Amino acid sequence: MEIGLRKADLGEMVKEENKAAESDGDERGSAEKIVLQDYRLERKKAEMGKVIEENQRLKMYLELILKDYRALQMQYKDFVQQEPKKSTSASAVNIHQNTEGSELMSLSLGISSSSDRKNDKTYSITKRKVDGEDKAGLALGLICKFKGPKTTPAESSTNNLSSENSIEEVKKEAMKIWPQNKFPNTVKNREHEVSLQNLTKRPRVSVRVRCDTPTMDDGCRWRKYGQKISKGNPRPRAYYRCAVAPSCPVRKQVQRCVDNMSILLTYEGIHNHPLPVSATAMASTTSAAASMLISGSKTSISGTNFNGLNFYYPNSPISSSPLCPSITLDLTPTSFPSSSLSHLSRLHNFTQTHSTTNFNFTSLDTNAFPISWTNGIHNYGNQHCSNKNQICSFNFGAQPQETLHWQSLSSQDTIAAATKAITLNPRFQSALSAALTSVIGSGSAQQGNQTLADNKSSQNTKSSEPFPVLSSFLSAANANKCALNFLDKSHDRDHLI
DNA sequence: CGCATTTGACCAGCGC
DNA sequence: GCGCTGGTCAAATGCG
Numbered sequence: 327m328e329i330g331l332r333k334a335d336l337g338e339m340v341k342e343e344n345k346a347a348e349s350d351g352d353e354r355g356s357a358e359k360i361v362l363q364d365y366r367l368e369r370k371k372a373e374m375g376k377v378i379e380e381n382q383r384l385k386m387y388l389e390l391i392l393k394d395y396r397a398l399q400m401q402y403k404d405f406v407q408q409e410p411k412k413s414t415s416a417s418a419v420n421i422h423q424n425t426e427g428s429e430l431m432s433l434s435l436g437i438s439s440s441s442d443r444k445n446d447k448t449y450s451i452t453k454r455k456v457d458g459e460d461k462a463g464l465a466l467g468l469i470c471k472f473k474g475p476k477t478t479p480a481e482s483s484t485n486n487l488s489s490e491n492s493i494e495e496v497k498k499e500a501m502k503i504w505p506q507n508k509f510p511n512t513v514k515n516r517e518h519e520v521s522l523q524n525l526t527k528r529p530r531v532s533v534r535v536r537c538d539t540p541t542m543d544d545g546c547r548w549r550k551y552g553q554k555i556s557k558g559n560p561r562p563r564a565y566y567r568c569a570v571a572p573s574c575p576v577r578k579q580v581q582r583c584v585d586n587m588s589i590l591l592t593y594e595g596i597h598n599h600p601l602p603v604s605a606t607a608m609a610s611t612t613s614a615a616a617s618m619l620i621s622g623s624k625t626s627i628s629g630t631n632f633n634g635l636n637f638y639y640p641n642s643p644i645s646s647s648p649l650c651p652s653i654t655l656d657l658t659p660t661s662f663p664s665s666s667l668s669h670l671s672r673l674h675n676f677t678q679t680h681s682t683t684n685f686n687f688t689s690l691d692t693n694a695f696p697i698s699w700t701n702g703i704h705n706y707g708n709q710h711c712s713n714k715n716q717i718c719s720f721n722f723g724a725q726p727q728e729t730l731h732w733q734s735l736s737s738q739d740t741i742a743a744a745t746k747a748i749t750l751n752p753r754f755q756s757a758l759s760a761a762l763t764s765v766i767g768s769g770s771a772q773q774g775n776q777t778l779a780d781n782k783s784s785q786n787t788k789s790s791e792p793f794p795v796l797s798s799f800l801s802a803a804n805a806n807k808c809a810l811n812f813l814d815k816s817h818d819r820d821h822l823i
Numbered sequence: 824c825g826c827a828t829t830t831g832a833c834c835a836g837c838g839c
Numbered sequence: 840g841c842g843c844t845g846g847t848c849a850a851a852t853g854c855g
Contacts, residue, residue, distance in 0.1 A: 554844090557845090
């Protein structure tokens with residue numbers, strides 16, 4: 327569609343140019359006119375060639391995306407088919423059967439704000455039940471509980487049932503949890519749902535960078551509102567608010583590592599205002615990752631406690647709330663892949679309810695044991711992943727032709743390069759999507775791709791537009807369009823960085 | 824003087 | 840229920 331429009335537009339342009347040429351011709355000699363026309367023709371031909379080439383590339387991207395989509399669709403089908411067999415309770419089967427298709431997508435993401443949590447006393451009860459009883463499958467209960475209308479005190483009290491795992495009780499739980507899903511899912515409801523999600527869910531993106539200076543300038547204006555000594559790290563953690571706009575919800579935590587020069591920046595929330603150009607590199611990196619989180623969570627259906635891409639950092643654990651999915655982009659040149667990974671593993675063994683994703687953008691020699699990604703999407707780079715433990719580490723510099731030498735770059739450059747890697751390369755997007763999809767449980771890398779594309783596109787359009795990219799989720803159609811726009815423009819930017 | 828930072832107090836969530 | 844911890848608030852302080 328986009329391709330067709332482009333050709334049509336170009337045709338119009340050629341006609342207009344020809345008209346202009348004709349009017350000019352009255353004042354010039356015919357020979358000069360012919361030469362000029364020839365020149366214009368050649369130019370248009372060249373442009374046409376570029377457009378055709380671009381269209382081919384777009385088709386290629388589209389095929390890749392479709393391929394990803396089909397692969398995910400197959401995985402999803404497999405999952406749906408296998409899950410009832412695995413499930414020990416009939417209600418679980420009902421839940422899955424009731425949640426097939428697109429509805430299931432919208433049911434999966436249950437996040438409430440802290441204020442909601444305050445009101446919803448069932449939260450902690452349900453969560454504990456979920457954590458304790460069935461780490462593999464019953465997370466659905468939690469998910470739905472978040473989303474649903476506030477339960478009445480009577481309903482809440484019934485949640486205090488003794489935790490015997492009888493089928494009847496599970497059924498009762500499921501009935502309490504799911505009834506709202508049987509209501510007609512009107513457009514209004516969905517919009518409300520989505521807006522609520524965007525308002526209440528604050529994705530966390532941690533960026534680990536090497537920084538020799540006391541503070542790291544990421545281009546944005548921040549106002550410090552607190553400082554705290556956190557457990558396990560003598561260096562205080564600083565809390566910042568975005569000071570660009572008073573209403574901006576974005577917060578940042580800065581934690582310096584105790585034993586090296588790396589610094590961990592944790593961003594929470596999405597900017598609701600235009601950003602200075604200097605801030606777009608970091609912001610686009612984090613928002614791309616945040617978008618991935620949101621999209622991934624949104625399409626997760628069950629299984630892995632949906633909540634979590636958790637960050638853990640030796641000697642400075644950043645707390646993670648189940649309400650705040652988080653992701654870490656490791657941009658340090660000298661990371662600690664093996665130790666961090668084992669650390670993550672150990673941590674995860676202790677806290678099975680959390681899962682962790684660590685994207686390592688260091689040079690490839692820091693990671694030495696590639697494991698092929700088996701999600702049926704793309705193999706890209708070295709990906710260290712243990713699905714069982716929900717721990718993934720990516721090294722995106724693994725393929726020689728795609729290797730980016732982060733070590734030689736400054737922090738800003740590294741961030742910019744990482745941003746580029748995430749946003750411009752469909753393979754990166756696929757890999758990221760695959761990781762998130764895997765970690766979160768299920769879902770659509772497709773949507774992740776679109777979101778990333780959308781994200782980049784939104785930045786590309788105009789700096790005057792508000793930065794937040796999560797709003798793109800409100801319109802799938804728009805996301806499609808933006809994805810194409812992004813793909814359309816991506817090759818031009820390839821020359822920039 | 825205005826703005827940013829510091830810092831102790833307070834609050835909420837969570838584990839025991 | 841209590842204590843620990845992370846996160847936030849707001850008065851005090853510092854700085855240009």
